[in-house]
Amino acid sequence: MDTSAIGGCSPEAAICARNIARDFESGQQVIRVLHGIDTDIRPGEMTYLVGESGSGKTTLISIMCGILWPTEGEVRVFGTDIYSLSDDELVNFRLQNIGFIFQQYNLIPSIDAAANAAVPLIAQGMPVERARSKAKELLDALNIADQADKLPNQLSGGQQQRVAIARALVHEPRLVVCDEPTAALDAKSGRRVMDLLREVAVAPDRACVIVTHDNRIFDLADRILVLEDGRIIHDGTQMPDGH
């Protein structure tokens, strides 16, 4: 693993993104949706990415966590230049280090909630029963222990989302990235999810990045980056005035 400080990356940064650009093809045109993003995500913090629809939040978070290649630039996650890894190495790196909560929950329809939440542990080689029991602890903390044996299509949207959250946290990853983790939840469940995220995903050697529109949880951020048209226009502990 390369942990050297290249390109001005601090060795302490959880994520070091340098000069990130991303283009998408739209018909005959190539559209640039991120323009030279430079930022460090610090461990021990919950960092929000906020911005209007289409500002590039999902694109940026996907690049930061190794699921979408940047057109230009470099991303280091805990010192590893992730886009210089082979495909297999990158899959393995993600499995060991990153937990994802996507807008689509991507649950496996044919297995129950506990098994879905246990997937990262089973993929890491943990025996199934032990993995299920660890997953059930998280389902319990998210108040859906009684749903553990149900299939995803027997759960409500909010319950499915909490299974996806349990799956993202069950292997205690060093980096947790979330796209709208509270969108489908009522205020109380949303707070519970945020408490659990802080408990599991924020520590001196861990970091959490959250894309959100949910102004009910803005006060829970340690740092807020605001994106506009693919550029960071604000970096502070609170939302800019007038938002």
Ligand SMILES: Nc1ncnc2c1ncn2[C@@H]1O[C@H](COP(=O)(O)OP(=O)(O)OP(=O)(O)O)[C@@H](O)[C@H]1O
């Ligand atoms: N696969 C793709 N192909 C073409 N254009 C894309 C693709 N993915 C995203 N875009 C475009 O890139 C821009 C940024 O999209 P992105 O999903 O990152 O924004 P966002 O801020 O997350 O929006 P939202 O809040 O609506 O989820 C948008 O204009 C979008 O249409």
